Amino acid sequence: MPSYYYTSDDEPSSTRSLFGRRRPLHDIFGGRKVADIVLWRNKQLSGGILGVVTLIWFLFEVVEYHFLTLLCHISIASMLLLFIWSNGAALFNKAPPKIPEMILSERAFKDVALIIHAKLNRFLSFLHDISRGKDLKLFLLTLVSLWMVSVLGSCCSSLSLLYFGILCIMTIPVLYEKYESDVDRIVYKGSYDLKRMYSTFDQKVLNKIPRGPVKEKKF
Secondary structure, three states: OOOOEEOOOOOEEOOOOHHHOOOOHHHHOOOOHHHHHHOOOOHHHHHHHHHHHHHHHHHHHHOOOOHHHHHHHHHHHHHHHHHHHHHHHHHOOOOOOOOOOOOOOHHHHHHHHHHHHHHHHHHHHHHHHHHOOOOHHHHHHHHHHHHHHHHHHHHOOHHHHHHHHHHHHHHHHHHHHHOHHHHHHHHHHHHHHHHHHHHHHHHHOHHHOOOOOOOOOOO
């Protein structure tokens, strides 16, 4: 089924998807392993990751396990298992378990640090451009979004907020891919109504606020 959106002329259109997307979701998420996990192409792997994340959240938030206590208990259980396995292997004339070495290269750490540094700089530059007030609509939307995040942070712990974000990432894209046309139609109808409300608010309130001229950068 085609997905609809509303244009400025109040007419529905079926030529675009949500946010003007023209590529499939799998390509937007990179088209590789991450896309397969998020879109549940490999259901066992995606379900396993979601199950592990849910178990970690359950242990820390519901059972109220402390990280150090959990780490010690896992270490104790692992050492006991390896002790029994290593000594029991000799009784049955079997080879003892071989634990593979995990080597973390220096290059991998540098690549991750460079990616984080670039993303952080881009985010700070984005906030700086918004704070200058050239786009008042984007400025107000950013303030409201940050305020909503602060309210969520005061209502629940950071771990619960992180788990909720991962849960949304693991469920919303695959559900949108399945019900794409219906979601597009509902979202664009709601977006059109919000634009009408904002246009009315802009004409009656925002345009009456005096603002000084914004100085442009000199290059």
